[in-house]
Amino acid sequence: DQQVKQNSPSLSVQEGRISILNCDYTNSMFDYFLWYKKYPAEGPTFLISISSIKDKNEDGRFTVFLNKSAKHLSLHIVPSQPGDSAVYFCAASAGGTSYGKLTFGQGTILTVHP
Amino acid sequence: DAGITQSPRHKVTETGTPVTLRCHQTENHRYMYWYRQDPGHGLRLIHYSYGVKDTDKGEVSDGYSVSRSKTEDFLLTLESATSSQTSVYFCAISVGGLSSNSPLHFGNGTRLTVT
Numbered sequence: 001d002q003q004v005k006q007n008s009p010s011l012s013v014q015e016g017r018i019s020i021l022n023c024d025y026t027n028s029m030f031d032y033f034l035w036y037k038k039y040p041a042e043g044p045t046f047l048i049s050i051s052s053i054k055d056k057n058e059d060g061r062f063t064v065f066l067n068k069s070a071k072h073l074s075l076h077i078v079p080s081q082p083g084d085s086a087v088y089f090c091a092a093s094a095g096g097t098s099y100g101k102l103t104f105g106q107g108t109i110l111t112v113h114p
Numbered sequence: 115d116a117g118i119t120q121s122p123r124h125k126v127t128e129t130g131t132p133v134t135l136r137c138h139q140t141e142n143h144r145y146m147y148w149y150r151q152d153p154g155h156g157l158r159l160i161h162y163s164y165g166v167k168d169t170d171k172g173e174v175s176d177g178y179s180v181s182r183s184k185t186e187d188f189l190l191t192l193e194s195a196t197s198s199q200t201s202v203y204f205c206a207i208s209v210g211g212l213s214s215n216s217p218l219h220f221g222n223g224t225r226l227t228v229t
Contacts, residue, residue, distance in 0.1 A: 004156070006156075007190075034217055036220075041222070041223075042222050042223075043118075043204050043206075043220030043221050043222045044157070044204070044220045045220070046217040046218070046219065051192055062163050079155055088154055089157065091156075091157075097212055098211070099212045099216065100145050100147055100162060100206070100208045100212060100218055101147075101159055101162065101172065101209065102149075102157070102159065102218065103173075104149075104155075104156030104157040104158070106154055106155060106156045107156055
C-alpha cells in the first residue's frame with residue numbers, strides 16, 4: 001500500500017517556465033511534508049518542507065502548497081533552470097518522534113530544456 | 115553534506131554471503147537512519163537509531179540487522195544476502211534532533227549488487 005504517491009514518473013519543461021510536481025498521500029496521520037532533489041550517484045538533498053498547520057511555504061524559486069482536505073501537495077519551481085533537472089521525491093512523516101521516519105513517493109524525473 | 119561517509123560506495127557480492135555497510139558521521143548527531151532506494155518504490159526505511167545501542171525496525175527490516183556501538187557509526191548487516199536486497203542504500207542523519215526544523219541529511223549511498 002503506497003501511502004505517498006507521485007503519479008507522474010517524468011516531467012519536461014522549458015527553461016524559464018514553471019515546473020509543477022505533484023504528490024498525493026493517504027495517511028491522515030502525516031503532518032510534516034518535505035521535498036528532496038536527487039542527482040545521479042548522490043544522496044537526496046533537502047529542498048523545502050511544510051507542516052500541516054500551513055498551506056504554503058516559499059523559499060526562493062521553490063514553493064510548496066499543501067491541500068489537506070484533498071491530501072495533496074505540490075512543488076512549484078519558478079523559473080525553472082537546466083540545473084533543476086533531477087529526480088524529485090516528496091516525503092511525509094507523522095511528526096513527533098517520527099520526524100525522521102519518512103515515507104517517500106516513487107519520484108518524478110524533471111528535465112528542464114535550455 | 116553533514117559529515118556523512120558511507121562505505122563501501124559499491125559492492126558486488128554473492129547470494130548467501132554476509133555483507134556489512136557502514137555509515138560514519140563526524141558531528142556526533144544522535145539520530146541515524148538506513149533507507150534503501152528501489153525503482154518504483156522511492157526510498158524505504160530499513161532501521162533507525164536514536165542513540166548508542168538504541169535501534170529499532172523500519173518498514174522493510176526483514177533480512178537486515180543494525181548495530182550502533184559508537185555515536186559516529188551505524189552499521190547495516192545483511193546476514194545472508196539475497197538478490198532482492200540488490201539496491202542502493204542510503205544513510206541519513208537528523209542534524210538538529212527530532213523536529214520540523216531538522217530535515218534528514220543523506221549520505222551519497224552504497225550501491226549493492228547481489229548475484
